[in-house]
Amino acid sequence: MAELLIDDLVVVFGTGRTAVRAVDDVSLRVPHGTIVGLVGESGSGKSTVARTIAGLQQPTSGSLRLDGRDLFARGRADRLARSRDVQMIFQDPYSSLNPRMSVGETLDEALAIHGDGTAKERAAGVRELLELVRLKPDVAGQYPSHLSGGMRQRVAIARCLAVRPKLIVADEITSALDASVQGAVLNLLRELQRELELSVLFITHNLAAVRYIADTTAVMSRGRVVEHGPAAQIVESPTHPYTQSLVAAIPRIEHAGTDHLLHAGLAS
Ligand SMILES: Nc1ncnc2c1ncn2[C@@H]1O[C@H](COP(=O)(O)OP(=O)(O)OP(=O)(O)O)[C@@H](O)[C@H]1O
Numbered sequence: 591m592a593e594l595l596i597d598d599l600v601v602v603f604g605t606g607r608t609a610v611r612a613v614d615d616v617s618l619r620v621p622h623g624t625i626v627g628l629v630g631e632s633g634s635g636k637s638t639v640a641r642t643i644a645g646l647q648q649p650t651s652g653s654l655r656l657d658g659r660d661l662f663a664r665g666r667a668d669r670l671a672r673s674r675d676v677q678m679i680f681q682d683p684y685s686s687l688n689p690r691m692s693v694g695e696t697l698d699e700a701l702a703i704h705g706d707g708t709a710k711e712r713a714a715g716v717r718e719l720l721e722l723v724r725l726k727p728d729v730a731g732q733y734p735s736h737l738s739g740g741m742r743q744r745v746a747i748a749r750c751l752a753v754r755p756k757l758i759v760a761d762e763i764t765s766a767l768d769a770s771v772q773g774a775v776l777n778l779l780r781e782l783q784r785e786l787e788l789s790v791l792f793i794t795h796n797l798a799a800v801r802y803i804a805d806t807t808a809v810m811s812r813g814r815v816v817e818h819g820p821a822a823q824i825v826e827s828p829t830h831p832y833t834q835s836l837v838a839a840i841p842r843i844e845h846a847g848t849d850h851l852l853h854a855g856l857a858s
């Protein structure tokens with residue numbers, strides 16, 4: 591469990607007249623063991639916030655703290671702790687997995703990087719990780735190209751769990767999947783979050799998905815958080831005009847099948 595506190599985060603790309611203020615004074619809290627949804631139009635700054643939390647992007651100003659520890663502290667020990675404590679899962683598991691490594695090798699490597707035991711202990715660790723994401727043990731011998739999109743995303747989730755993170759930043763992790771498996775991956779994430787008491791920042795375009803999975807939801811527009819509240823309230827009675835326009839676009843999501851899917855059996 592961990593609490594993420596973001597205060598007055600600013601990220602500017604470029605300089606002078608062409609500078610883009612991608613993140614414009616964002617403050618956001620992800621409390622211990624909760625899922626906070628982050629929605630907003632394309633280009634509103636969601637991924638830039640995510641990448642900054644994961645240490646892939648330097649903030650221009652502002653502070654990010656996990657359980658009080660500055661995520662941008664300069665010390666090597668702090669950087670190591672951050673790389674363990676915060677893990678990111680991306681939209682496209684195919685590009686984030688090495689095609690030349692079997693699933694078992696990928697998971698073994700993730701365990702080894704963080705110094706987890708002997709080869710034999712790691713083999714047991716690989717089996718545990720696969721079980722955790724509800725994959726059969728024989729998947730260890732397979733390569734990413736032989737797996738379905740949903741299975742690849744499960745492998746990506748297992749790899750991120752190998753280092754026992756406290757906070758997971760999930761950026762559009764179901765967007766590239768068939769509608770029929772999106773719900774299953776959402777369910778898995780929610781179950782794991784409860785089982786392992788993770789804190790999660792869940793980024794999506796899909797309001798049905800945040801209503802289903804998130805405890806609270808923040809809405810971004812043009813680099814700013816314009817609204818943050820209980821997920822159901824944001825979707826059912828948004829107060830900000832921008833959120834209202836997002837909600838008005840929900841029928842398009844229903845059309846894509848996800849909303850229907852979430853209502854059909856998974857939300858029970
Ligand atoms: N490395 C970069 N260099 C310059 N500009 C960038 C860079 N990364 C992002 N931007 C700009 O910052 C703004 C926010 O982008 P970001 O990717 O964070 O949006 P997003 O909300 O994740 O969008 P999407 O929903 O399409 O994924 C955009 O205007 C984008 O063009």
Ligand SMILES: [Mg+2]
Binds near residue numbers: 636637638761
């Ligand atoms: Mg993005």
